[in-house]
Amino acid sequence: MEIIYRQGVLMAEALQLRTRRFEDFWLVASHMGDPKAAVLLLFPLAFYVHRRTGIAVIWVAALSEWLNLVLKWILFGERPYWWIRQSDLFSENPLNVQQFISTCETGPGSPSGHAMVTGAVWWVIVSSLAAFFHARTGSKVLAAVPYLFYAVLLGCVGLSRIFILAHFPHQVIAGLLTGVMLGVCLNRSVPEGRPLLFFLGYSMALLFGALLLHSALQSIGIDLSWSIVLAKRWCSHSEWVRMDTAPFSSLTRDTGALLGLGLAQFWKPGGWTLPWVPRTLCLALSSLALHYVNSFQLPTFPPLLFYSLFFLKYTLVPQVVMVLIPGFVHHLTAKPKKD
Template sequence: MEAVYTHGVWVAEALQTETRRYEDFWLFATHLGDPKAAFLLVFPLAFYLHRRSGVAVLWVSALSEWLNLVFKWILFGQRPYWWIGESQLFVKNAPKVEQFQSSCETGPGSPSGHAMVTGAVWWVVVSALASFLHSRTGSKVLAAIPYLFYTLLLVVVGLSRIFILAHFPHQVIGGTITGVILGVLLNRTVPESRHLWFFLCSSMALLFGALLMYAGLENLGIDLSWSISLAKRWCLKSEWVRLETAPFSSLNRDAGSLLGLGLAQYWKPGGWDLPWIPRTLCLALASMALFHISRFPLPTVPALLFYSLFFLKYTIVPQVVMVVVPGFVHLLTAKPKKD
């Protein structure tokens, strides 16, 4: 793998050198491809446009990110920003590359979670949009436009991950291909009207399944915290290494969101049938609420408290989008019944 990693470093250097003036664009693209954006941005947008698609986005987000975590624990992929220093291959010929705050993720690098989750989640959105356009217009050309956008998005997000030294090119390609496959497969089995017990079991299966796997690998003498120590050692600024990017954070996000999805459908099966204007208001209110929820600071010590609150935070997200905000808007806009 040494030759593959070395080639990847030079690709990243060339990308940074040739596109440095587009730095803000690449940073925006990497934030757009962040797995948490699927939960906080794509999910509410898709849900208020089409309920089934919104549920599918949340379902696919959770499962694809969880599988990405499992793959990372198995594949032990390096990340460029620490491998450059760790390999000792560039002492005399150091590449002219720069780290960014988004570079310093603490999990293993293969496959790219941004590419994998983006590929899976946005497949749900574009396939639904393409079907809608084709059913309304009968035009295959119009129906193809969402897929062109999808391809462009995958390319841009993938390049952004290489640009900021978060991933090597082969990790981005592997994540993208895996994500597209997962999007196609998982979109066929969306639990739109399953019982709360199903979501509770699914949530606990993700949580304890990963913990059992972690414990089993640790008992075999495999140190799964190796990437965290490398991140702390080679990240340019210590404050860029955040607990929010740790593998267990993504695990709690996935498990919490599935439990929240089950609770939301339990509280209000079928949801509210709102016209377009109230749904637009729902999107605006939910976006503001999720913005503040995502920015709410959590104590990082002890770590168990942080992970517990992180789980709770993402359990709340579906409640806000599917129950609280639509219920509030329904009360505001419902016409009073005549006697």
Template sequence: METVYTQGIWMAERLQQRTMSQENMWQLVTHIGDPKAAFLLVFPFTYFISKRAGVAVLWVAAISEWLNLVFKWMLFGERPYWWIAESRLFINNQPNIHQFSSTCETGPGSPSGHAMVTAAVWWVVVSSLGSYLHSRTHSVMLSAAPYLLYVVMLVAVGISRIFILAHFPHQVIAGSITGFILGIFLSRRVPEGRPLLFFFSLSVGLLLGTVMLHAGLRQLGIDLSWSIALAKKWCSRAEWVRLDSAPFSSLTRDCGALLGLGLAQYWKPGGWPLRLAPRALSLAISSMGLYHVNRLPLPVRPPGLFYGLFFVKFVMVPQVVMVLVPGLVHLVTHRRRND
């Protein structure tokens, strides 16, 4: 693997040297590819166009990110920004590379979560859009356009992850392929209309099962916090190492979103009947609401409190998008029509 890692470092150096003037663009692309964006941006946007597609996006995002966490714990992938120093292969020939504010993620590196979740979630979006265009226009060119954009997006997200030294190229490729397969598989098994007990059991089962896996591996002498220690040791700035990028943050986000999805479908199984204009208004209000929910400061000490509040935060995401905001908009617009 040393050869693969070394070639990845030199590729990152060339990429930074040739495209450093596009730093802001790569930073934006990596934020768009952040798994968190699937919950806070892609989900509400998709839901107010197609309720089933929106539910599918949330479902696929949660399961694919959870699987990515498990894969990372099993594969122990390095990250470029710490491997450069830890490998001691570059003492006499230091690469000219830079870290950025989004570089210092704390989980293992393989496979790339950004690439994997992006590939899975956006497959739901583009396949739905492609099917819609084909049924409306019967044009092969138009129906193929979303899939072309899908490939362009995956390539852009992958390059952005290499550029900021968060991943090696092979980790991005592995994440993209795995996410693509998961997107196809999970989008055909969307739990729309399932009882609340299903989502409660799934959320608790994934949470407890993952915690037990973590404890079991520790009993075997496998330290799963090794990557966090390396992140803190080799990140250029201490403030770039954030608790919300830790593996357990991903876990609580996924389990919270799944429980929230079940609660939302329990409160309002069929959703609120909204026309085009109220849907657009609901999307705007939901986006603003989720923006402020995401910006709520959480105490980082003790970590258990942080993870508990992080879980609650993402339980609220489906409530805001599927129940609270559409219900409020429906109430206001319905009253106006009656007046």
């Protein structure tokens, strides 16, 4: 592995040196690949364009990120930004590399969660777009355009993770391949119209399944906090190490979003049928509301309180997008009935 890691950081150094002027682009690409962006940005956009696709985005994002967490616990995997400092290979000839605000994630590095979730979630979107284009025009060339965009997007997200020293190239490739396969498989079983008990069962199974695995690994002597220790030690700015990038944060985000998805369909089965103009208003209001939900600062101590509130925070997201905002817009724009 030392050879693979060494070649990986040399590639990251070359990428930084040759594309430093595109730094802002790489940071935006990395942000767009964040699993959090799938829930807060892609979900409302997809939902108001096509209900099933929006539900599929939440479903696929949650399951793929949960599986990524499990794989990281099992496979471990260093991250470049701390491996460079831990390794003695570059003590005499230090690498000319730089960390960024989104570099210092605290979980293990293999496989890349950004690449894995992006590959899975965006497959849902582009396959839906391709089917729509083909049905409307009958053109296979036009239907292939979304897949071309998909390939470019995956490349940009993958390179951005290498650029900021968050992942080695082999971790990105593993994440992309796994994500594409998950997207293809999970898109076939979207739980639209399922009862609340289904989502409650899934949410609790994922939550307690991960906690049991964590306890089992700890009981056989595997310290799963090793990556957090290294992140705090080798991140160039201590404030860049945040609890919302910790492994348990992704777990509570995924299980909260699934439970919220079930609650939203329970409160208003089938949702509201809205024309395009009200749906555009829904998207604008939902984006504004989710911005405030995301920016709301949670207390980080004690940790159990933080993770509990983080769970509730993402349980709220589907309620806002699927129930509260559409309900408000429906009543706002509904024509009064004539006597």
